[in-house]
Amino acid sequence: MDVASIGLIEDEDILLDLASLAISHLDHENIDIGPYLRALEEIENRVCHEGQSAFLPEERAAVLSRVLHSELGFVGDADGYDSPANADFIAVLDRKRGLPIALSILYVAMARRAGWGAYVLNLPGHVLVQVGERSPVVIDPFAGGGLVPERKIAAICRAYLGEEGDAFRLNVFRMSNRDVLARLLNNQAVRAENGSDPHRALIVYQRITQIAPAVLDAWQRLARLQLAFNDVASARASLFAMSEVAPDKKTRDRIMDAFEALGSIRPASP
Numbered sequence: 001m002d003v004a005s006i007g008l009i010e011d012e013d014i015l016l017d018l019a020s021l022a023i024s025h026l027d028h029e030n031i032d033i034g035p036y037l038r039a040l041e042e043i044e045n046r047v048c049h050e051g052q053s054a055f056l057p058e059e060r061a062a063v064l065s066r067v068l069h070s071e072l073g074f075v076g077d078a079d080g081y082d083s084p085a086n087a088d089f090i091a092v093l094d095r096k097r098g099l100p101i102a103l104s105i106l107y108v109a110m111a112r113r114a115g116w117g118a119y120v121l122n123l124p125g126h127v128l129v130q131v132g133e134r135s136p137v138v139i140d141p142f143a144g145g146g147l148v149p150e151r152k153i154a155a156i157c158r159a160y161l162g163e164e165g166d167a168f169r170l171n172v173f174r175m176s177n178r179d180v181l182a183r184l185l186n187n188q189a190v191r192a193e194n195g196s197d198p199h200r201a202l203i204v205y206q207r208i209t210q211i212a213p214a215v216l217d218a219w220q221r222l223a224r225l226q227l228a229f230n231d232v233a234s235a236r237a238s239l240f241a242m243s244e245v246a247p248d249k250k251t252r253d254r255i256m257d258a259f260e261a262l263g264s265i266r267p268a269s270p
Contacts (some may be wrong), residue, residue, distance in 0.1 A: 006181065006211045014177035016120075017109035020089040020102070020184060023207065028090050036093055043067065043106075044113040051114050057132025058147070060116050064107050064131065065145030072096065074103060076142030084195070087187035100127040101183050103141035108180075120180045121173040123156055127183070130170050138170070182212035189221070198225055209238070214245045227262070236262045 003022050006014060017040055025033050051063040068074045077086050077097035085091035085098075089105070092098035098106075104120045107129045111118030117133045128148060130136045138148040157169055175183065185208045192200035202225045208218035219242035226235040239259040246252040 007213055011176045011178050016105045016177055016180060019181055020105050024089040039093060043110055047110045048114050057135060057137045061131040061137045061139045064111060069144035075144050084191045087184055099187055100142040104129050107141045119174040121170060122175050123173050124160060136170060178212040182208050182215045201225060216242055232262055
């Protein structure tokens, strides 16, 4: 998948694992991507084979956990959680360790390759995976794909949605494919900033704005870094682009105020 095309195609046409692999390949241009494509196909074949008689959501969830965790060893990297490798899809496939969002991409992608409904859920405090449409189950890829108790999910739904919330309103927490990719990249950017690598962070925020242009926070952080690098023109361009995708007039006016303020700033002499 061409990374430049991700921001242009319909969200439902994005294949999460292939898109994540293409994005990761930008940082590993000397690596042959072929073996990773074949590895994903091999995982698909194993899931499809073991899932032939899996019809209920809990049965399909068990197949995903058995193949990806028990057989292949994918699990969350609790010890090195803040390692940049945990948000790098190629590194995740190599190390079989990763962040919740990276592992969730793998689980959801494999479920969809098998023809099963699956979604990444942005529940408060954690990223999880929903398997199934009717009577769905929720699993935690970071914890080996184990089932998350329904009572816990119901409690989260009630806390977020009020007394009418229940475990069957998980659609509220479903992330779009584009937002999933932006979440993965944002983890890379945050780790770059925390590691005092603003140049790397700037590159990653640029990728987010290319892939998910409606994510306002990425434009704002990109403009902040561009300004820190004394690139006033690029910062203004980012703010203007941000205003173009702002959801309402109040937000748009606030962005344009910042845009106009930057117009009076002259780049500092080198």
